[in-house]
Amino acid sequence: MAQAQKYKETPEEKKARLEKIENAKIAFITEKLSLTPEQAQRFWPIYNEYNTKRYELKRKLRSLREENLNNQSNEQVKASLETRLSYRQRELDLDNEYMDRYLRVISPKQLALLYRSEREFTKLLLERLQTSSRR
Template sequence: MSVFSSVFRWLSLAALLLTLVPAAQAQGGLGGGGRRGQRLGQLENAKIAFITNRVSLTQDQAQKFWPLYNEFSARRRELNRSGRLLRRDITEGMTDQQLRDNFTQSFNTRQQELNLEKEYFEKFQKVISLRQVAQLFQAERDFTKEVIKRVANVPGQVGAGNGND
């Protein structure tokens, strides 16, 4: 598994936790679609600001980069959704052949993720420098770590704190 898809998986988990935990806490359950969308929007805006700052995008670069990055993110999100559905579909009642087919589909999805990353690695270099592409990947990892750290420190939530309480 590539580092880039690992980062996205963690970001997806962090985004889910960041949106569901406060909504569940405020409403006593896992509802709150309006708040969830608002929280996702806030997270996305924070990510855009974080990456723009870290990668030092000029205004001209940003105008070309963000539509490309958004296209990449949407395609990557869809592949990750497919992968999650495959992992979720594994049940005790599956035959060996069904399990084998599920794994084959999962491997194919992961290969598609890698191919997508390679494709957009090339596309990104047409609008930002190679060094900025490297900074982009690092910024995504750092942003994900920060989100996870903040989610882990939400008082009263599963996994909150450092275990030394």
């Protein structure tokens, strides 16, 4: 039986796809939060900065999870666990810092809507990916 080759996305195609998703996310959140033009101008740089920092922390945390436990002593594993907790605390500290910064630009209700909208967008995206993979 012949197997279908998987389509390999070029770097340019991947970049275009990610930009399309990011633009859709921006439009989705802007609409859900009912951002005024003035709010949007101040909000998006803060949001992008926060996401960059959050991504970096998550990347470091992910690399810790991928360590091979079989080749480590109990002390090394314990140190790794403590490092993970440290990164998770840094994530919480980042959330607190940026909550304060967001609240200088948007209302508490809009901030709550931001968190909800991010989850909704992710859910929508996953649903669309599932639907397209069934075709």
